[in-house]
Structure formats: structure tokens, C-alpha cells
Amino acid sequence: MPIKLFSPLILLLSPTVLQGADELINRKFEDATGWFVNAIFAEIPITDSVGIPWVLMVLLFGAGYFTVYFKGINFGSFATALRIVKGDYDDLEDKLPIEVSESVFTDEGDQPDTIRVEGHQGEVTHFQALTAALSATVGLGNIAGVAIALSLGGPGATFWMVLVGFLGMASKFVECTLGVVYREIDENGTVYGGPMYYLSTGLKKKGLAKLGKILAMVFAIMCIGGSFGGGNMFQINQAFQLFEHVTGGDTSFIHGKGWLFGLFMSVLVAIVIIGGIKKIAKVTDKIVPAMVVMYVLAVVGILIINFEIVPAAFRSILEGAFDPKGIAGGVIGVMIQGFKRAAFSNEAGIGSASIAHSAVKTKFAASEGLVALLEPFIDTVVVCTMTALVLIVTGQIQVGTEISDAQGVVLTANALASGVWWFPYLLALAVILFAFSSMISWSYYGYQAWSFLFGRGKSMEYLYKSIFCLFVVVGAAAGLDSVTDFSDAMIFAMLVPNMIGLFILLPKVKEELVKYMKAIG
Template identity: 75%
Template structure:
């Protein structure tokens, strides 16, 4: 992530995999040979983290604790740790099978490694079917969970802290959505380079902002932390805790536009495909930090705040909006003006998630409909229109359907990950050998 191994990218001969050869008229993946790319390791990580660290960490944790009590936290941590391995596999494959057009724009993600990777195995038809299914679901997910749901929840919290029904913006979701759509449109017209330049500034700020609020509340209630940790451990192995943990993680997934950390969904590999590297495994190693940051760190700290402040009582059934408001109330117990800080963080979380998901959706759109400028702008204009609709509407079944499409992305993606896992092992071995060789020469 810090770039300590970047110098290894530009020296020595790179063994090119068969996937570099032209497939059905596609441009050869010369990018793997030239060591080119569009964004740095850090920018690729922040672009992907911006889509995963979001409302699931704020509202989803409250919902999980409501279902399963403090013990649910243990199972969220476990799922986060296991998710690091699937994230490594899918992001390594994303880089390995990516493509580049004549202008140097990169196209990658599950659509490409499903199609080309399975073709190498002799399963051309299956690969093509899985790739098309994934692309369709990804487009639906980008409009719904990755866009409409994000802006809707950001508007609800903004409306709440500015006076609820007496707020100056009460009932004017379309106005909030229009402003967000304009801001999103300005960023996404510029492509992944522009997105990365925004996210590598927004993500650290919003995470630090949220963590600051959390740490102050934990600091003010320092003596209660040991008992909270004890409650998490003791509650982890009763049936209610197990149910809450797994169901809670699913809720974060379905209702927050992806699983809390998107591990196994395949979406993050689209952002990571644009990295500047010759070695796919190098980006896989960077990518596995995401579930750790998102679930193990951020979700755990949120859970501790909710447990210590007594906001969540086991057995509570919370709606999405109630989950956000409960977390706001927990932070308010530390310092009265923290809900305003949280609102700013939530708006930034929603904004960064939306611009990253617009990129995911466009990549899937271009896989199905081609890479012409006209099709690109058609998708981006449509995406901005859904932003306005999302803020103004009561989502209901529309969002449920869209979130189900995101979950459906998991099915073709996981099939591909299991089949192509040996390819990832080979890439990791090659990269480790390069590092050992360089260190021997330098030593």
C-alpha cells in the first residue's frame, strides 16, 4: 500500500499468461507487460474501500446487535477475517484478466475473468453465461443499492438532524438528490482516474472523522470497555448471538448494497483492476486489507459504542433508518454536536459509495453494450437520474429487488473463484519469487 515494492514493477522480465493473447477480437492485455495502469495501489484501495465502508458500518451493526445481542459482533469479525481470503482471490483475478483499449482505459472485473478464465479451462459457454449474468446483476445493483439506497439514507439522517418534520428540507428529497446527482455527475464523467483522485482524499477524511467520534465516546466510557468485550465473547456462542451475527452480516449485505465488505461479491475487483502493476498478486495482497478495515476495525468499534452506551437491546427489530439514528444517538451521548459530524460522515460515505458503484455499473454496462462514448454517457446520465429518484422515493420493493441483484452477483462470482483458485496460487508464487530474488540481489 505504501509503495515499498513499486520499484519491482519496472524491472526484469515478466512471464505473460495465456490470457494476454487476443480473445475474440479484444485488445491484447499489453498492460500486464508494460506495467502501465490508471491508478496507484493506494488509490485502488481507497476507491474500493469508499464503496465498502459506508452505511453498513453505521446502521447495519445496530441492526445486527438488535437481532443477536453483543455476541453478534464476534461473528461479524470472523466473517471479516474469512472475507480477506476471497477478496485476495477475486482482486488478483481482476488484474490478471483485465483488458485495455486503445486509449489506455482499463476494463476488468468478474465479467472478464469469468469469460476468459473459464475459456482457458475449456468451459467457454459456461464462462460466457456466468459473465453475462454477473454483468446484468451488477448494473441493477449499481442503480439500486449502490445509488438509490445510499442517497435515500443520507437524506433521511440529514433531514433528522436539521429538525425532522420541521426541517427546511423536509419533503424535498428531490432537491437533496439533485444536488448529489450534480456532484456525482461531475466526478464520474472523468472516469476511474478522477474517481480515485476524489476517493483517496475523501476516504481517509471520512474514516478519521467517524473514528474520532467513536474513540471519544469510548474514551469517556473507558471503564466499561472490558465488560463490553466480555459481553461480546459470552454472547458469541449462544444461539441468539450466532443468528444475529450471520443474519446481521446478511442484512448489511442486502440492505447496504453489498455484504459489509463486499468479499465474494466481486465488485471491488473492478476497481482494483485499474491498478498500475505487472503482478496481479500484488494487488490481491493490497485488497485483502479492505475487509479488515471495514468489518474487523470499523464495525467492531461501532458495536462497542452501541453496547457501552446501551442503545441496542437484544430482541429489537430495527428498520434501516432506525439503525442510523441509534448510532447517532450513541455518539451524541459523548458530545452533543456529534450527530452533525456523523451526518457529514454519512453524506460523504454515501457520496463515495455512489461514485465507486457508478464505475462498477459502467464496467458491467460496457461489457454488455460496448465501449462507445455514447453508451458510456447513456449509463452515467441514467445513474444520475436514479440518484434524484432515490432521494425522493420511498424505496420499498424497488430497493429490495436491487439489493437482491447484488446478492445474486455472488453466485456466478464464487463459482469462478473456486474454479480459478489454482491460477491465483500460481500468481502469488510468482510474485513472492520476484520479491525474494530482488531482496537477495539487494542484500
Template identity: 70%
Template structure:
């Protein structure tokens, strides 16, 4: 049997990456084409649409980002759970049928969802809280300085409105089969929602576009990228070139693929049972460690906030900050909170509720937790410990290591906690994205068991490939697919905003009465 030397293997990897880049480069260039702001600065058009869309929804729903925040917390706490039992199920004018049965009848019979509000929130958060909160922040600050943090917080606050709209629609237009399994997300509210307002042909086209991009994103940014970056940090902490695991990414990937496979075979219920334990634990662990470091350097916190505010409004802060956060930070972690992308609505669609807006309110907490809280704390950590040199742009691997070094200034063993957190972040992101990808896959190829197991098998194989491979152009392509999901989704959100307004009034009136 012919074997390849290390040099030959490196050359082969390089050729594969070059071939992939040449094949898909036009797509990546089209998605990330920039609109010039100055002679030297440009902003990708997709980011402009996302920010404009989030701003539009913020004004359209009269500042629901902050106005409805207390209500959202109460929904997650279960304060309004008693409203679900006595709810009157409204039958739409054009009744949707699934397997020959009426969708609304299925809800009356008790099949009104699969998971709780809290589980839906954690399942969606597990896909968003990840390496973007750790390495992505370091990349943003290396470009835009401390002022980048201000624009990151602003993007998170605006994104709360987009998340509310898409997750309300995810529940409003979901489909439920006779086994009580929920199928939801942009594919369904684009197809069914736009049909209801007389734009059925457009809805079919946009729904297929979104599904194709979602499947691609699940294999790339939601899988291979996560496995690859988790292994890189694990390899670094375990000794680098001296480690037993050096160069054995396939072994790390195989172990992770086994655990991923065990979870995703069980569907959203199994995923939710895992994420509602992992997500709170890993977020609390990471936040607690960062708080300890900040507490040990409390005298520097005021100056850090001062640097954030001053840096946000100088030339370097505005241009570098916006581009650093929105391009580097959000792009590298699928926009961190994924507001406007539409992916989270797939997880939220599985919630047990008869009021679509109730889950929309729950979902608006995601960007707050993901970006305003976790990302901001990472930024303060990096600023206070002096890990960032502005103008010296770092890679994702370097960004994780900078955060690890910052934590080491507290206790020498803190970087090991970060490694555990990153692996859990990657694991939870993969199992949630497998659900997103499978939902899109079933929309394209049917809901049979054969199609389901084929997708999940392919997904597990890509876990191994991702940990072992040098991703290169594959990561750029998968990121571009995540961004491109925004295009059909945002069109649907704007056209269906009046439907969301009706659902919101219905739920708020029920609470008041």
C-alpha cells in the same frame, strides 16, 4: 395541468411499490430463500455459499488472511514499487488482443494500469465503507445482542481470503485498450479465465449473468439506497418536519447528482483522485469521534468485550448474531465488505502493476478495515452507551439515529459530524458503484462514448429519484441483485483458484529474490 394531492401521491407511491414487489417478488424470494437450521431459524443459502467459499479459500491459501497481512501493508506503503520497473512481462499461451493489439504488448508499452495501489484500495473501500458500518451494525445488535459482534469479526476475517482471490483474478484477466483504459472485473475473468481452462461456454454465460446483476445493483443498492438514506439522516438532523428540506428529497438528490456527475464523467482516474482523499478523511473522522466516546467511557470497555464473547456462544448470540450480521447487516450494505461478491475487483483491476497477486494482497486489507475495525468500533460504541435493546429490531433509519444518539453522549455537536460522514459515505459509494456499473454496462453494450454517457446520465437521474422516493421493494430487489452477483462469481473463483496460486508464488518469489 392536473396535480396530485399528498394523499393521492402517497397512494401512487404505494401502488408503484406494490406493483414492483409483485413483479420482482419471485426473484427476491429465490435469492433469499432460507435453509432451516431449527424450527424457527433459517439461513439464506447465499450466505452459506459465501461463508463456505471464504473458509475454503482460507484453507486453500494456508491462512493468507493473516499470514500475508504485513506484506499487504508494505505493498500499500510502496515498499515494493521498485519491483514493477524491472518486471518481465509474461505472455500467456493464448494472447488476448484488444483493438487489434496484444494486451501484453500494451503493458510493455507502459499501459499497465491507471491508478496506484493506494488509490485502488480507497476506490474499492469507498464502495464498501458506508451505512452498513453505522446502521447495519445497529440492526445486527438489535437482533443478536452483543454476541453478534464476534460473528461479524469472524465473517470479516474469512472474507479477506475471498477478496484476495477475486482481486488477483481481476488484474490477471483485465483488458486494456490503446488509450490505456482498463476494463476488468468478474465479467472478464469469468469470460477469459474459464476459456483458458476449457470452459469457455460456461464463462460466457456466467460473465453476462454477472454484468446484468451488477448494472441493476449499481442503480439500486449502489445509488438510490445511498441517496435515500443520506437524505433521511440529513432531514432528521436539520430539524425533521420543521426543516426547510423536509419533503424536498429531490432538491438534496439534485445537488448530490451534480457533484456525482462532475466526478464520474472523468472515469476511474478522477474517481480515484477523489476517493484517495475522501475515504481516509471520513474513516479517520468517524473513528476519531468513536474513539473519543470510548475513551470517555473506558471503564466500560472490558465489560463490553466480555458481553461480546459471552453472547457469541449462547443460543441468542449464535442464531441471532449470525443472522443479524450476515442477513441484516451485510444485506443492507451489500455485504458491507462485499467479499465474494466480486464488485471490488473491478476497481482493483485498474491498478498500475505487472503482478496480479500484489493487488490481491492489497485487497485483503478491505474487509479488515471495513468490518474488523470500523464495524467493531461502532458495535462497541452502541454497547457501551446502551443504545441497543435486544429483541427490538430497528430499521435502517432508526439504526443511524441510534448511532447518532450514541455520539451525542460525547458532545452535542458530534451527530452533525456523523451526518457529514454519512453523506460522504453515500457520495463515495455512489461514485465507485457508478464505475462498477459502467464497467458492466460497457461489457454488455460496448465501450463507445454514447453508451458511456447514456449510462452515466441514467445513473445521475437515479440519484435524484433515490433521494425523493420511498424505495420499499426497490431496495429489496437491488439487494437481491447484489447477492445474486455472488453466484457466477463464486463459481469462477473456485475454478480459477489454481491460477491465483501461480500468481501468488510468482510475486512472492520476486520479492524474495
């Protein structure tokens, strides 16, 4: 492993440097970037007391439109998606004759047959692509985010969370199909894909080359910023806070030593990300199932202990969804809380997941789009609902109280502790795994955007990965609220160029879907 990957981390070994950097960065970001954060999360008034972020309205409109356009593909093709992940249609890849196709492009636009003959159709399996993308979405939003939604909107917010999860499946299908259609594969078989490529190449084929290039560059810039913040610093910061909490809080052996926790995690991250998507996929296809099963089993354990209360919890979700008795601004307020947390959790419509899915081994772009629609179901419908139920049955939610992400994680830990004393330790391990898997996947997203802007040379690759590992240490050591707010805003700013491209390229997605459905009979 190259030593220079770690060289910037040497500057961060001093806690004094970290604390000084924390104060400086917070002050500078508050002064220079507050307008950007406010612009992205600006709310459109719905009632006198309730507003909805405009980015959320765009995501919801897109998800609803895609659901109608593809005639409820998120429901009707669910079983087909499961069969693809199982490998039931893998033989189609071998039987398909080699022919000129628009599914794969070389860097220079050469004949795609060359790549087909060499067998370079991708780097990872359908299952590995799914777990790599899931590892970036299943995380702290499913734990802290759900607690925040229920604290503000009551149990009824869960219903609207689930609804958005179902709708988001259609958005994931569209963007991940396009990710495969317009990906590029170099002479070594390395795949480069995502919105940067379907915006630049796809819109160019529509006669919109200049627009596509601008949108692709905007997306790439936002993606890089999001990878350092929401996909890195936020994840490691929250993981450290929970680890410190379950090991004694102020009396913990790690108290005040976030930099040490971050340094340890940065080394683990570096070991994985140096190997690219293949190495990342080999890690996530083991971590993601393990961490989801671990978390769900702990939650199920609590629900079994409190089984007599579970029916009442479901009733409170349904009643609260339509009759919230003025909580958080009435029905509209409860809906918005559920919508917010679901959209922010599964990232459907943001475009990030298509970067991971573009690396799949397939000759049918729509096959991976169908696999991708499983993501919001697992992330939001299953995991978020489980979290909501355990918070409700253990009485941890105080409706009408605004809480932070850190407090949301602690609430879930307390809910698990109410059943079995050592469950919070299990949660801490799960959260660390959630954070680790999110970081390695977002490092891949960020590098793909970085290479699109600055080239694919090794020096550029090592520079990005060094910076990424540096931010792991900074994120664990400091309370960089303004930086993470800014980075989260960058993640949701990605939806603007992405959504424009999705609507323009919808006919291509439909064409790919028809081709694949015909192939599987």
C-alpha cells in the same frame, strides 16, 4: 462536461412527478419482482426458529475454503499487504523485463507486449485502487447494519461479525487477483476488468467458453441493477434521512424536499464520474481516509468518555457470542446475525471490488490481491467493531427489537449525541461522504458491466451515467423500499456466477501468488 449527461434530470425537477413515480414504481416492483427477492434471500432452516440465507452459506463456505486453500493468507500476508500499499515493492515493476504474459489482454486478443511497451499496465496506484474499492463497501452497512445486528442478536453478534471479516479477506484476495490477471486494456490505456472478464476469458481458457459467457452476462446484468439500487438509491436515501433528522426532522428546512438534496448530490456525482476511474480514484483517495478517520475519531471520543464501561462492553461481546441465553434463537441465531451483517457489509465474494482493483498499475496480479485483503479488515474488523462498541457503551441497543436501516442510523446518531452534542452533525457529514463515495464507486462498477454488455462507445457511456444520476434524485426523494430490496437482491445474486468462476480459476491465482512471492524474495 456534456450537457446531455444532465438532460434526463430535467424530468425529475417536479416533486409531483417524483411522488407519483414513487407510488407507481413500488406497486409494479412488488407485483413483478417479489419472487426474485424471496428466492435470493430464501432461508435454509437451522433450528425450529432460526434460518440462514443460502447466499450467506455460499459466501461463508467460499471464504473458509479459500482461507484453507491459501494456508491462512488473510493472516500470514497481512504485513506484506501493508508494505505493498506503502510502495515498498514498487521498484519491482520497473525492473521486470517486458515479456509475453497472460496478465493483460487487448480487446481483440492481440500481443500484450504492445501494451507493455507503451507503458499501459493500469490507471491507478495500489492505494488508490484500495480506497476506490473501500469507498463502495465502507458505508451505511457499517453504521445502520451493525445497529440492526446488535438489536436482533445482542452484543455477541459483534464477535461473529469480526470472524467473518477475517475470513472474507481470503475471498477478496482471490477475486481481485483474477481481476488483474484477466483485465483488458484498450489503445488509450483505459482498463476494463472484473468478473465479467475473468469469467468469459478465464473459463474460455479452461475449455468452458459457453459457460463463461453465460456467467459473465448474468453477472453484468445483476451488477447494473445493483449499481442503481443498493449502490445508489439506498445510499442517497439513507444519507438524506439522517441529514433531515439532525437538521430538525419534521421542522427541518429540507423536510419533504428530498428531490432537491438528490439533485444537488447528482450534480456532484456527475462531475466526478464523467472522468472515469482516474477521477474517481483521485476523489476516493482523499475522501475515504478522511471519512473513516472522522467517524473513528468521533467513536473513539465516545469510548474515552465512557472508558470505564469499555471492558464490560468487550466482556458482553465475548459472553454473548457463546452464551446468548436464548436471544434471537440462541447461539446459532446470534452467529447468523453477525454473519449476515459482516457479509453484507464487506461484499467479499460478490466480485464487485475486483472491478476497481483491476485498474491498478502493476505487472503482478497477486500484488493487488494482497492489497485487496485489507478491505474486509478495515471495513468489518475495524469500523464495524467501533460502531458496535459505541452502541453498547451508550446503551442504545434494545435486544430483541427489529429495526430498519433508517432507525439504525438514528440509533448511532443518538449514541454519539450522548457524549458530545455536535457529534451527530459529524456523523451526518460522514454518512453523506460515505454515500457519495459509495455512489461514485458503484457508478464505475455499473458502467463496467454496462460497457461489457452494450459496448464502449461514448453514447453508451453517457446514457448509463445519465440514468445513474437520475436515480440519485429518485432515491433521495422517494421511499422505494421494494426497488432497493430488489437491487440488493441483484447485488447478492452476483455471487452465484462469481463463486463458480473463483473455484474453477483457483489454480491460476495460486500460480500468480507463487510468482509474486518469489519476486519479492
